[in-house]
Amino acid sequence: MTSFTRRHALGAGGALGLAAALAACGSDTGGGDGGTPELTDEGNDLTVWFMKDSVSEKAMDWLKSAYEEKTGGTLTYEIQVWEGIVSKLQTSLASTSSTPDIIELGNTQAPTFCAVGALLNLDDLEEDLGGDSLTQSLVELGSFDGSLYAAPFYAGSRVFFYRKDWFEELGLEVPTTIEQLTSVATTLHEANPGGNADFSGLWLPGIGAQQCYAWLFTNGGRIATEADGKWAADLSSEESQAAFAQVQEIWSKASRAGSVTDPTTGGELHVPFNAEEAGMIFGFNWQYKSIDDKLKDKVGFFGFPGVEEGGTGHPFAGGSNVAISASSQKQTAAVEALKLIFAKEFQEFFATEGGWVPGNIDHASALGDDDLATLTAQAVENSVGTPAAANWALVEGARTLDDFFVALAGGGDPVSLATTADASITDMLNKS
Structure with missing residues (x-):
């Protein structure tokens, strides 16, 4: 499953x-x-x-x-x-x-x-x-x-897998803030220790909405919030927009996986990691069994970092x-x-x-x-979930968030994309 x-x-x-x-x-x-x-x-x-x-x-x-x-x-x-x-x-x-x-x-x-x-x-x-x-x-x-x-x-819930040997080779420390995460991913990407044309510092697929929720939730953004029985989508908020700027920076500087739109490919994180096409992946603990045995002693782990030093990350x-x-x-x-x-x-x-x-x-x-x-x-x-809304099924069925993050990974304007998505999500969640 x-x-x-x-x-x-x-x-x-x-x-x-x-x-x-x-x-x-x-x-x-x-x-x-x-x-x-x-x-x-x-x-x-x-x-x-x-x-x-x-x-x-x-x-x-x-x-x-x-x-x-x-x-x-x-x-x-x-x-x-x-x-x-x-x-x-x-x-x-x-x-x-x-x-x-x-x-x-x-x-x-x-x-x-x-x-x-x-x-x-x-x-x-x-x-x-x-x-x-x-x-x-x-x-x-x-x-x-x-x-x-x-x-x-x-x-x-997801944690980061990383190549300890490459971190040591490049003098990198495990990131403890989102800003440091972006910096480490960018350094890995530019150094390309895997020597592969498809190398990503962090392999973050465009179809990976549930991965990207970690940036959203950790910044204090939410998909939607409820007040007085009515739901309002939250992708246009200042907190949410800060998260989208961060993931777009990773896609522009540190990941070649933004163009991945096939859900099966996007879920098989071990494939680029085993091919040495990724310095880091963000996956579930059970995916470790799919890592090549020859690499397992080179793999380290860390949790999603907070916005500030000492802060807490909130993955989905x-x-x-x-x-x-x-x-x-x-x-x-x-x-x-x-x-x-x-x-x-x-x-x-x-x-x-x-x-x-x-x-x-x-x-x-x-x-x-x-x-x-x-x-x-x-x-x-420390996890956060999707909205506990009776009509959340409509949003999932419409693939609204999948489409949003795919467009974001493609370089779309986050404000315009959020405005459109917010209107659609709000309408579906309040549909009687």
């Missing part, structure tokens, strides 16, 4: 009808009213939908056994694929006869389902699941109107949330299963089996104590 797969799981067709369809046939016991419904209890045998490759067999076996021991009931797993999952959930969650009891949702899918009455209110459970230790960027995406409906399941986090269907007739049993999902034993499987940061970040130590593991956990803890 990749960030590209998640991003395009909400296609334009499914996104356009999702909110209306679910609102029309959603359960009255669901979210959106801020209240906690009376739990139903019609047996202990549950159906659980997890996405392909999200949860290991070992983790599912543990959960199945622990649940049976605790309740006497059986968990039946149905593994789903990302393609088409939104329309499948749209149909299933609206019916008491066909709904799964527990579901996994992509974190950027969660806001729509939270807003339309499809999920059970989890406010009374939040402390039991982890409270303040839950990944806050995913808490925001799993909440609506101040209440939690989809709890953080697991997450991943991709991941999943987990929820209980509001249409489930076995909600009491589903609550017990959800508590087990957030038990230390199950949460640690995300780290040890999947290489992800658990939804309860207190259990992230299971990733290990090396630099990559530590930096990954810190990145998730």
Whole structure:
């Protein structure tokens, strides 16, 4: 599962009808009213939908056994694929006869389902699941109107991979501000230690919107903000424009990857790194396994730096949330299963089996104590998410941010591009 797969799981067709369809046939016991419904209890045998490759067999076996021991009931797993999952959930969650009891949702899918009455209110459970230790960027995406409906399941966030030998050769230090990052990337680019005509100091693809969010969020910009029930896009703000100037400087001085518009190519960061066409890449911890063995002892890592010395970087986090269907007739049993999902034993499987940061970040130590593991956990803890708007699916389906950053990488005027994108995003997020 990749960030590209998640991003395009909400296609334009499914996104356009999702909110209306679910609102029309959603359960009255669901979210959106801020209240906690009376739990139903019609047996202990549950159906659980997890996405392909999200949860290991070992983790599912543990959960199945622990649940049976605790309740006497059986968990039946149905593994789903990302393609088409939104329309499948749209149909299933609206019916008491066909709904799964527990579901996994992509974190950027969660806001729509939270807003339309499809999920059970989890406010009374939040402390039991982890409270303040839950990944806050995913808490925001799993909440609506101040209440939690989809709890953080697991997450991943990007860190920088760099060639330690080239840094040493050129006398470079690990950057601790965005300005230093640009300087280091430019020095690497000009020196071209890889001796390759396609060399980039930092390989930053034009299609890499989710990578570029780190500059946006760290500068204090946001994609959109909400006030009094209305959303307003934020790409034209002073903070956002400062971020866009920084990424454009990298594309003009330190990266030949701005012209990359194919999502598959843009996601395969190990390819230019292994070909010695990149001094740095900005990727997930699990991508380290794709680095050539002959290079692995030459790779170092650092997190996204702050604007000022000693500041904190705020990358985007991709991941999943987990929820209980509001249409489930076995909600009491589903609550017990959800508590087990957030038990230390199950949460640690995300780290040890999947290489992800658990939804309860207190259990992230299971990733290990090396630099990559530590930096990954810190990145998730400091992450910021996309807007927790019911209509965010429309923006993703329209590829508005992808197109914006591709145009920005091509040298487009950031003010003009932001003005156009802001109008489109604001309109979609407020569409009734």
